[in-house]
Amino acid sequence: MKSQNSLAILTFVLMLVALYAIFIYAPTERTMGPIGEVQRIFYFHVSSNWTTFLATFFVFLNSILFLMRGTRELDIRAATAAELGTIFGAFGLISGTIWAKPIWGIWWTWDARLTSFFLLWLILIGYQMLRRVVDSPGQRARLSAVFGILAAVDVPIVYMANRWWRTQHPAPVIAGGAGSGLDRQMALTLCITMVAFTVLYFYLWKLRCELERTGDTVEALQRRLQTQGLEVR
Amino acid sequence: MHTDSYTSALRIENVEKWFGQNSALEAVTIEVRRGDFMVLLGRNGAGKSTLLRVMARIVKPNHGQVEICGMDVRRNPEAARRRLGFVAHSSYLYRHLTARENLRFFTRLYGLEDQEQRVQAALKWVGLEASSDRPIVGFSRGMQQRLAIARATLHDPEILLLDEPFSGLDLEAAELLAAWMKRFAASGKTILMATHDLEHGLEGVNRWVFLDKGRIVEELTGAYTVVRDRYKQFLRERKGELS
Amino acid sequence: MNFLNQTAAILWKDILTEYRTKDALTSMLLFGLLVILMFHFAFEPDSLETEKYGPGLLWMTFVFAGILGMNRAFAGERENDSLQGLMLAPVDWGAIFLGKMLANFLFMLVVETIILLSFTLFFNFDLLHRLSWMVTITLLGTLGFASIGTILAAISMNTRMSDVMLPLLLLPVALPAVIGAVQATAAAFTDPPGEALTFWVKFLVVFNIIFVTLPLLLFEYVLEE
Numbered sequence: 023m024k025s026q027n028s029l030a031i032l033t034f035v036l037m038l039v040a041l042y043a044i045f046i047y048a049p050t051e052r053t054m055g056p057i058g059e060v061q062r063i064f065y066f067h068v069s070s071n072w073t074t075f076l077a078t079f080f081v082f083l084n085s086i087l088f089l090m091r092g093t094r095e096l097d098i099r100a101a102t103a104a105e106l107g108t109i110f111g112a113f114g115l116i117s118g119t120i121w122a123k124p125i126w127g128i129w130w131t132w133d134a135r136l137t138s139f140f141l142l143w144l145i146l147i148g149y150q151m152l153r154r155v156v157d158s159p160g161q162r163a164r165l166s167a168v169f170g171i172l173a174a175v176d177v178p179i180v181y182m183a184n185r186w187w188r189t190q191h192p193a194p195v196i197a198g199g200a201g202s203g204l205d206r207q208m209a210l211t212l213c214i215t216m217v218a219f220t221v222l223y224f225y226l227w228k229l230r231c232e233l234e235r236t237g238d239t240v241e242a243l244q245r246r247l248q249t250q251g252l253e254v255r
Numbered sequence: 256m257h258t259d260s261y262t263s264a265l266r267i268e269n270v271e272k273w274f275g276q277n278s279a280l281e282a283v284t285i286e287v288r289r290g291d292f293m294v295l296l297g298r299n300g301a302g303k304s305t306l307l308r309v310m311a312r313i314v315k316p317n318h319g320q321v322e323i324c325g326m327d328v329r330r331n332p333e334a335a336r337r338r339l340g341f342v343a344h345s346s347y348l349y350r351h352l353t354a355r356e357n358l359r360f361f362t363r364l365y366g367l368e369d370q371e372q373r374v375q376a377a378l379k380w381v382g383l384e385a386s387s388d389r390p391i392v393g394f395s396r397g398m399q400q401r402l403a404i405a406r407a408t409l410h411d412p413e414i415l416l417l418d419e420p421f422s423g424l425d426l427e428a429a430e431l432l433a434a435w436m437k438r439f440a441a442s443g444k445t446i447l448m449a450t451h452d453l454e455h456g457l458e459g460v461n462r463w464v465f466l467d468k469g470r471i472v473e474e475l476t477g478a479y480t481v482v483r484d485r486y487k488q489f490l491r492e493r494k495g496e497l498s
Numbered sequence: 499m500n501f502l503n504q505t506a507a508i509l510w511k512d513i514l515t516e517y518r519t520k521d522a523l524t525s526m527l528l529f530g531l532l533v534i535l536m537f538h539f540a541f542e543p544d545s546l547e548t549e550k551y552g553p554g555l556l557w558m559t560f561v562f563a564g565i566l567g568m569n570r571a572f573a574g575e576r577e578n579d580s581l582q583g584l585m586l587a588p589v590d591w592g593a594i595f596l597g598k599m600l601a602n603f604l605f606m607l608v609v610e611t612i613i614l615l616s617f618t619l620f621f622n623f624d625l626l627h628r629l630s631w632m633v634t635i636t637l638l639g640t641l642g643f644a645s646i647g648t649i650l651a652a653i654s655m656n657t658r659m660s661d662v663m664l665p666l667l668l669l670p671v672a673l674p675a676v677i678g679a680v681q682a683t684a685a686a687f688t689d690p691p692g693e694a695l696t697f698w699v700k701f702l703v704v705f706n707i708i709f710v711t712l713p714l715l716l717f718e719y720v721l722e723e
Contacts, residue, residue, distance in 0.1 A: 089716075089719050092317055141670050141673065144670055145670045145671070148666050148667050148670060151663070151666060152653070152657065152663060152667065155657040155658040155659050155663060156656060156657050156658075157658065158274060159274060159277075160273075160274035160723070161656055161723070164719055164720070164722075165653045165656060165657075165720065167719070168649070168653060168716045168719050168720055169650075169653060169667060171712070171716060172646070172649070172650075172671055172709075172712060172713070172716070173670070173671055175708065175712060176670070176671045176673075176674065176709075179674045179705065179708070180670075180673055180674055182674075183673070183674040183677045183678065183701065184677070186697070186701070187677055187681060274723075308723070311586055313582065313585045313586060313721075313722065313723065314722065314723045315722050315723075332588075333500075333588040333589065333590060334588065335588075336586060336587065336588040337588035339586070341586045343579075343582075345578050345579035345580075345582065345583075346578045346579075347578055347579060347580050347582065347583025347584075347586075348578050348580065348583075349511065349515060349574075349578070349580055350577055350578070351515050351518040351519055352511070352514060352515065352518070356514065360507060360510075360511045361587070363503065363506075363507040363510075364504055364507045364508070364584070364587050364589060365587060365588060366500055366503060366504070366588075390518065406583075410588075
């Protein structure tokens with residue numbers, strides 16, 4: 023409990039710092055005129071995307087470990103990572119759209135990054151759907167671990183394939199690489215936000231895993247109660 | 256198929272298996288010696304099936320060792336399974352293939368020699384020679400079971416694992432199975448059977464093991480009637496409990 | 499050697515079964531032809547545009563028909579629990595995967611050949627022009643797809659909504675194979691083909707190496723209980 027509390031405080035503090043940096047410290051984007059303030063959503067967008075990738079990595083890692091060791095704890099970690107990945111991913115997609123429209127005039131473009139990110143998000147949803155439709159808990163863990171590994175290996179390949187495809191069929195790219203030509207204050211703000219989001223991710227992950235473990239305990243107790251309740255003495 | 260010398264046919268040590276939160280087998284240690292005919296008794300969900308499947312290595316235990324004829328199953332699952340014959344409620348047969356094609360497939364899969372002769376001999380033994388060349392989708396249940404028994408014996412297994420084999424069998428098939436088991440046991444080979452049925456195939460049983468909630472609770476050696484009464488008492492004691 | 503024998507035995511059994519029932523092949527073929535018809539009405543490509551849309555439409559048709567046939571691999575083993583019968587045999591479970599994967603691969607190729615010919619017929623696709631490339635690309639694209647499809651079919655088979663789960667899981671993961679195959683096909687039909695063709699063919703080769711090996715290694719975890 024204690025470590026959770028200190029993590030909570032750390033998260034809170036960092037997010038405050040990040041918010042300050044985003045809204046007050048970072049300069050307004052000059053080249054975009056009066057709507058330049060909208061650009062600030064960029065910090066949330068990039069950080070959300072980063073967190074999604076982080077989550078996917080943990081799905082991958084925990085899936086492999088689960089196949090090797092078979093403990094419920096690893097299964098919990100993989101599943102909750104996927105959940106958080108989906109949420110941060112949705113946030114990333116939405117913030118990206120909100121940012122793109124006023125500045126570039128389009129809601130969406132099928133450039134390599136956006137396309138592969140969208141696909142990653144769909145894969146994470148697919149992973150969760152898979153978990154929902156398997157009834158046996160042991161199988162659920164194993165099957166989603168296998169899918170998690172296949173999908174995680176696939177994601178960078180999808181990105182590369184899209185990139186190579188796009189070099190032949192160029193399309194508008196929203197915000198050339200992240201950090202291309204960012205002024206120092208903005209770069210610093212981005213770093214702070216990414217760190218804050220990372221810590222937030224770990225905090226939420228910890229909470230969610232704890233929730234899952236509690237759920238398991240409750241289930242076990244329920245089963246024991248059932249057994250004892252029916253015993254004829 | 257060479258028969259080397261081994262005394263322990265099946266050995267499992269400290270095996271644990273859990274499915275998610277449910278514990279199916281807890282710290283089970285048991286040795287089935289060569290030539291034993293052991294019967295596992297217990298309620299539904301006691302872990303009898305799981306135990307057999309751990310031995311056949313289609314279920315991987317979370318903990319513990321499994322040895323078949325002295326071989327570590329983990330190191331050499333194929334060689335271990337070659338010694339086993341498994342008979343369960345399902346026939347494992349392919350509906351759209353003929354009896355002959357089914358058996359041919361299995362001889363090929365098992366890498367056996369003299370495939371055609373074996374297939375022919377097996378068909379003859381179970382009395383299906385005449386119907387060997389039509390798809391088994393038209394077979395009666397009894398005929399399918401007879402073919403299933405033929406399938407299980409194709410590779411001359413050393414050890415027979417049976418999981419509720421008599422459920423749903425008609426009289427003819429049941430008698431065939433019981434006769435084969437008797438012969439099998441008489442030739443010094445090993446049998447391990449999980450069953451509910453205290454009527455069939457129990458000639459020659461020398462060890463009886465009671466399983467409950469994933470643990471071995473009791474072992475008996477003795478006359479059938481004594482064991483039967485003790486088993487009924489065992490069930491009565493646990494009546495009303497969920498397993 | 500044993501491993502190959504086991505794979506061959508399983509492959510042959512699947513072929514024999516399909517030969518008896520013809521379930522998968524007929525449904526895949528029929529579906530493929532229907533998709534072609536739908537595409538015709540949806541896009542009405544004239545012969546000029548065929549060059550542009552052809553590769554995409556072709557592979558979309560292959561993908562849809564392929565998904566339909568993919569479930570066959572394990573649906574047929576459900577009866578009489580025959581999958582467990584295979585697992586109990588002294589076989590390397592990888593041989594089960596490979597045998598079924600090759601069967602899926604073969605059936606898809608049969609259907610694809612007929613669909614390719616139909617494309618040539620219906621859309622004046624000039625196939626003979628680059629036949630050897632088309633054969634290569636089709637083989638490579640189909641192999642990776644069949645491999646991923648086979649393991650995902652094994653996974654989906656254990657779920658409640660097995661028919662729906664398969665395409666949901668398969669399409670995203672097999673996407674690079676589709677991209678590669680479409681691009682390679684398009685490159686094969688431009689004159690001169692240029693480096694894009696060799697690039698995408700190499701991409702497909704690498705993709706196949708990864709996505710035939712990985713499912714082979716992971717398959718035993720899908721089977722065990």
